[in-house]
């Protein structure tokens with residue numbers, strides 16, 4: 041190969057990085073060809089192809105390549121996004137409306153003759169609102185994103201590299217194709233590499249394949265085939281779990297296999313959550329109403345001879361008053377509180393709005409192993425030579441009783457040889473551990489209980505080839521060289537799948553043809569174990585003609601050695617969580633790769649199944665159904681188990697459920713679960729055992745992997761939604777109290793406004809914010825899981841919510857109109873004689889502002905319950921709310937009495953009798969609400985459907 045052609049081939053091995061204009065990426069077929077040739081070429085040729093050498097690259101060459109291929113980073117973590125996110129805060133509809141209003145007000149101030157400082161104040165105040173909201177929104181999103189980033193930080197920060205023949209430690213992002221990296225057990229692989237040296241190397245490919253069993257790696261060339269299966273390649277995001285090696289990098293950053301999956305997952309559009317949709321809709325409507333009202337007022341006042349600029353600023357002020365400024369911040373803070381509460385209960389939510397979607401979750405599709413069970417397998421039953429044998433002992437400690445019958449020993453010897461897990465003895469006070477797949481770990485434990493030493497067996501009959509486990513085939517096989525030079529293949533896997541590939545059975549060491557009655561007997565033995573909730577594996581053997589037989593040859597004409605049944609205890613907390621879901625009308629569908637009988641037994645143990653005959657469908661049955669059939673299956677039964685399914689089935693089921701209008705939460709741990717996780721309303725990944733690709737695709741990560749944490753999160757999600765509804769009613773009702781007096785004054789021909797825009801902003805951003813936040817942080821109500829999930833179509837602004845806003849806002853508006861006009865009329869001054877500085881006018885507008893603040897205090901108490909009396913719920917149960925209300929009244933008192941604030945707000949000091957009148961109005965509001973709730977409680981049905 042000529043040196044000039046080398047870099048060209050290298051480019052062909054990656055897709056990311058900035059274009060150079062020197063060499064272009066070859067077409068996909070050539071690219072794929074060069075990718076697979078990486079594994080097929082002898083070491084010297086690979087190194088030459090990649091334009092490198094055994095001494096690594098030179099510094100000069102790496103500089104050129106870094107420029108050409110860019111840093112070895114996954115897309116999406118670049119800092120540039122931060123600015124885009126910040127800018128996005130200003131493009132939301134609230135922000136745009138407010139920014140335009142502020143700009144126009146500035147213009148009005150500038151053009152005004154004389155310039156009115158009140159106009160400038162208003163412009164600045166509106167701008168302040170936008171900046172404040174954007175700042176809060178950005179800070180929250182950014183911190184949530186940082187959490188997500190740190191979760192997926194699996195690409196190592198540093199790595200050891202040979203450069204100019206010297207060993208160096210470098211940031212992993214500096215790696216380029218052609219670099220030679222040095223790997224040791226425990227290292228995360230920093231890029232996609234071809235091994236050029238390997239001593240006993242094994243990797244854990246869980247991040248890419250979802251299978252956590254360590255697989256052996258070699259440096260020799262292997263036949264071309266799927267790159268991910270090449271035994272001489274190691275990939276970014278995976279770990280070297282044993283041995284050492286040197287490897288030459290052939291793909292970095294986005295061009296790696298991990299990068300490809302990552303990009304695929306990122307490309308699938310994330311579903312909008314119900315609240316996102318509703319808030320967007322509401323924002324549009326409110327902005328529309330605000331604009332229309334401003335325009336109407338302008339149109340009414342200009343012909344009546346009011347100064348043009350004044351009228352314009354006044355109309356704008358009303359418009360701004362109508363936009364609920366505090367809403368976005370309150371909404372995010374309330375959701376953030378939900379996120380924090382969930383994190384405390386082991387559920388880490390990556391997106392704020394997912395908190396609320398959790399609250400409307402109507403179906404949870406859950407895995408079995410690890411989520412419902414403890415993922416701690418113990419072989420408790422064996423079946424060999426036609427006889428069942430019990431195994432005693434618990435956990436991974438190889439202590440327990442087992443028969444020493446030869447067929448059992450041979451069964452366990454084969455199972456142990458065909459395993460990649462490792463058993464780690466306790467160090468200090470911790471227990472025995474399994475490194476790798478727990479199913480295989482359990483088999484190793486059983487082998488040791490039978491007196492076998494798996495390591496010794498491996499030395500006596502070394503492994504020469506392996507066909508790793510995959511959940512579609514449900515089998516794994518290895519080929520070994522026996523001491524006499526013959527080759528044997530050992531295969532283990534799901535009983536039915538394996539039995540179909542057997543034509544003989546081992547009878548006391550003799551190969552006997554597998555007759556149909558014996559086949560039935562084996563299947564019955566497997567079903568018997570599965571029926572007890574055991575995970576069952578069959579083990580078989582065959583002699584192999586050569587050391588590397590193709591898969592079809594290895595996994596055919598096998599001799600069955602027996603069955604192993606392992607118990608995985610249910611998580612103790614799951615039963616109660618399942619019960620809570622039942623009460624809450626949340627359907628649970630178990631989706632598992634395991635045997636239907638095992639699945640059913642486990643489902644019964646944790647309470648998912650109580651019916652004598654639940655609906656059980658296998659992956660094969662799902663394949664036979666068209667979309668209509670699948671819809672019918674999902675509609676037909678409450679208790680449904682989907683068994684022997686693949687991640688593709690999971691995706692299909694999620695889509696079908698969503699078609700039926702369900703809000704679906706789905707769990708997943710493998711990389712190939714990513715599409716289903718992304719597509720679901722709530723993708724739930726496992727924090728302890730899942731892959732990072734799954735964690736990236738999911739919106740929620742369970743730190744403890746337990747199903748119970750999903751249920752808790754659903755409860756908290758519901759509670760957040762209720763709280764959001766409370767503060768929406770609270771915030772919107774006072775908007776009516778602000779708007780109605782303005783309209784009343786306009787239509788009554790009063791020349792001035794009963795409340796100024798700056799006063800309104802003081803309410804919206806001063807006295808109202810803290811009570812709204814306190815409402816958003818109300819503790820979870822005990823009955824939150826007693827009602828069915830909110831229908832997906834249910835509007836946040838349902839008829840009952842809008843009705844309540846109008847009811848509460850109407851009473852407030854009546855009150856403030858009454859105090860305003862009573863003040864004005866009691867003075868006896870004609871309307872036309874009022875100016876902005878008339879003392880009576882200043883008193884009247886102070887009364888209006890204070891009237892709203894005081895009635896909002898009572899309003900906050902009233903909205904805490906839907907139907908129940910607030911006195912029964914306890915007036916003091918949310919002390920933050922009382923404190924926040926008192927703060928608001930204190931702030932209002934300062935605005936009324938402190939001279940500097942009086943100057944800004946044009947207010948006047950109120951007399952004690954004035955406060956008493958306002959308090960009486962507030963109490964009236966609370967009494968009216970109590971009456972409404974009483975009527976509601978004594979009617980048989982209510983739109984709130986039995987809630988508090």
Ligand SMILES: Nc1ncnc2c1ncn2[C@@H]1O[C@H](COP(=O)(O)OP(=O)(O)OP(=O)(O)O)[C@@H](O)[C@H]1O
Pocket residue numbers: 253407408409410477479480509510511514515516532533534535575576577631632633634635
């Ligand atoms: N390491 C393994 N080697 C061989 N066969 C295995 C191995 N692990 C599992 N099996 C077999 O394949 C079947 C399916 O396993 P798989 O891991 O795909 O299920 P799963 O979806 O992860 O199950 P769960 O829902 O319990 O998490 C098992 O029932 C078992 O019979």
